Amino acid sequence: MPDAIGALPPDPAEVLRRVFGHTGFRGQQEAVIRHVASGGSGLVLMPTGGGKSLCYQVPALCRPGLGVVVSPLIALMEDQVAALRQQGVAAGALHSELPEEERRAVRRALRQGELKLLYVSPERLTLNGTLDDLARQEIALFAVDEAHCVSQWGHHFRPEYRDLGVLAERFPRVPRLALTATADPRTVEDIRRQLGLADDPVFRASFDRPNIRIAAQAKEQERAQLRAFIAAASDGSGAGIVYCGTRARTEQTAAWLRAEGYDALAFHAGLSPEAKREAHRRFARGDAVVMAATIAFGMGIDRPDVRWVAHTDLPRSPESWYQEIGRAGRDGLPAHALLLYGAQDIVRARHWIERSAAPPEQKRIERARLEAMVAIAEAAACRRKLLLRCFGEDQPAENCGNCDVCLAPPRVFDGTVAAQKLLSAVLRTGRRFGLGHIVDVLRGRLTDKVAQLGHDTLPTFGVGKDLSDAAWRGVARQLVARGALDLDEHGGLVPTEAARPILRGEATVTLREDVLAPRAPARLARPVREAPDAAALLTPGAGAPLYAALRAWRRSEAQAQGVPAYVVALDRTLAEIAARRPRTLDELAEVPGIGRSRVERYGKAILAILEGADPPEEAGRRVPDAPPLPR
Incomplete structure (x- = not known):
């Protein structure tokens, strides 16, 4: 060669x-x-x-x-x-x-x-x-x-x-x-x-990835929310990553996704080397797989056509979140990222930092990073601005237009009274009950537990009938994010020192009204088998069949060589070939992303496809070691 x-x-x-x-x-x-x-x-x-x-x-x-x-x-x-x-x-x-x-x-x-x-x-x-x-x-x-x-x-x-x-x-x-x-x-x-x-x-360079639409939601019905997101982000198919906080959750998530018809795999550090290699091989070669993974998966993944990334637990820093969502849309085409989080995530992360053996300065840095991540998750203004600010990047005055807050700005309201009601209920019930019981008290539900404990006689019984259960969960989560509420080891709500000025009326509390995401059908109509042609956005009309033929040829080449499909050629490159329809090797060499070596290896096969003929069977199959370059 x-x-x-x-x-x-x-x-x-x-x-x-x-x-x-x-x-x-x-x-x-x-x-x-x-x-x-x-x-x-x-x-x-x-x-x-x-x-x-x-x-x-x-x-x-x-x-x-x-x-x-x-x-x-x-x-x-x-x-x-x-x-x-x-x-x-x-x-x-x-x-x-x-x-x-x-x-x-x-x-x-x-x-x-x-x-x-x-x-x-x-x-x-x-x-x-x-x-x-x-x-x-x-x-x-x-x-x-x-x-x-x-x-x-x-x-x-x-x-x-x-x-x-x-x-x-x-x-x-x-x-x-x-x-x-x-x-x-x-x-x-x-x-x-x-x-x-x-x-x-x-x-x-700017850290902005404007092609990635970012969104965050409070966890209410995790599987329904994730199901709806995947359906919207990938039309029910294609490559994606679900990041989970524990190994067990990766396996549980992969199992229910498979039951939904997805080709889903679990990936975590506890798997055997053989299992990890096989999972990575399938993902890297271009299969339409969904990886349910811990952060052990992904760093350095070059696959350009990942259409979405979801998190089912709160990352511990904006840097981690940014790197992980950055595995979507590397080809520059539209991609989506969703963060699902809850009060338990925030408390668990805070406790982990405090109980770690890190020196005080390291703990201070980790706390600051976590609080920045919490602020992004709870944001009522452009999330992308907050994220980029973490990297020292000043943003223009206008909003990004491609995050959920910009696309559907949430309503904010003076939640001081609601916060006082919830904190008072926590104190009057003894600072040891979980949120479910506190909501029952606030909503005036005479459950067996409420009656047995005499909590129906408390001044706070029934004072919260104006808000739904979901709304009270949102109030509690935002008070946790604010640092006014904590959770004990049994999940009981515990007011912190930051609750005192709220209860005294010395501090106001502005809350965001949570909007629940629409639910997707419980099961997909049919199993998912093929990835979407995201790059077909670049090949409308007559170019689409050629693009599909080029993708089929690329997949065959990649399998024969034992390399990922994108190593042979990127989606964008194939789309450009389909749009330009070069007639000679010199014209093909002018297509961005081809280069002379690929022209020499694959040129005849590509031109044959463009002419409607079958490509030469062995074209490009063998990839010998390149000779040394001039030194």
Whole structure:
């Protein structure tokens, strides 16, 4: 196979066009790439799906020597190596799950100077043998992906990342680029200090993902709410992720989704390695599966056509939530995110922080992050503004127009009297009963329990008939969010010190009127089998059949090669081919996202489909290792 770059001058724009098939840079990409290509180091803050990988791949191809990419994610390494080989780039990976024979082959290629990009896990990189091998090579750059793992303030701190400071010591003249999609200002400064980048520039792109519609709802009927969301977000089909707070909940959620007709899988750290690999393989190859998962799943997932992400428990920080919802809509097409949460989630998270062994300063930071997450969940104004503010990003005055609050602004009211009634009922009943009993007292229900305890004689009995059960649950949840109510270990409501000024009339309470989401049918009419053609939004009319034919061909190619479908070609690329209908290989090469290597491998097959003929059966099936690039 001919070299993907050949005798090209090392110009970033030309490399971008010839190798990756893109005609122009996006946002901060060009500034970062030209800075690193000329020998500079720095930190890149760019949202998931914003094109971070090109920020180190392109300069690595422009500079002489080997580009080394540090990643904690085996799945991401394998996907990116497969994609680079599709583009004609000699790439390899070193990590703990690599079979011994493959590990030796990669080591041999490294020592013989046959690789242009090497992906390596942090623990493998810092082994003396690996560092010694690299010291004998000409190194183009070091890229540290998922760089928030370096920081103790980061939401996915990885102790082995702390050793990466050795790169500045052993390779002081080699450019170092740290990249992350989620870092608040404190984490940013810690990354720079740990990696020796304090004097180097920070490249900030907007963290906004305007194609993702975000929404939050109080948990009332979790399954009905989730069912309605999935039906609206994906028309009852397609790839999605449901994040759950515990392993048991992932398995329960996957089980009832399967009963609804979805192809649903559970994923958590307690599964066997084989089960986790199989679940990831099915998701990555493009199957229309729903993953019910803990946060153990997803970081580094490159699949671009995930249409929705839901959370059934409150994340502990805006950074975690942002990264997890960012796994939807990486292709830039419309996507949806839903957060379901309740008072129990808030209390549980607060108690977890207080009972942890973290030092006081760490607890203070974690509390601040949690309260920021609670504020987003309970927001009565644009949620996206609040989320982006957590990353130090100032937003324009106008609202985003693509969150539930902007699309249907909630009504707010003076809830001081309602709050006083609820708090008084909690106090008069002895500060040990759950919300259900308190609502019975407020609503004047003479249940056996109320009568037995004599709570029907209390002044608060029946004073809350003007509000529904759901409305009282909303009042209680918002008082928990405000910090005026807590829950004991048995679920009993307990007023806090913050309740005192409310009861005395010294503080007013503004509450949001909760609007219950519409319910979906209890069961889907038929089993879900195929993912929606989200990218068909780009191929109206006559282009749709061609797009479908190209997708069918891509799936066959991906299965034959054992790679994810998006590694062969993205939905957007296929949609563009269907719309343009190129007639020659040169015209095909001009389609964004193709690149010369894919033209050489798949061009004849694609043109045959466009002409209405059957593609050559073996076209592109074998993907040999790319030859070394000029050093």
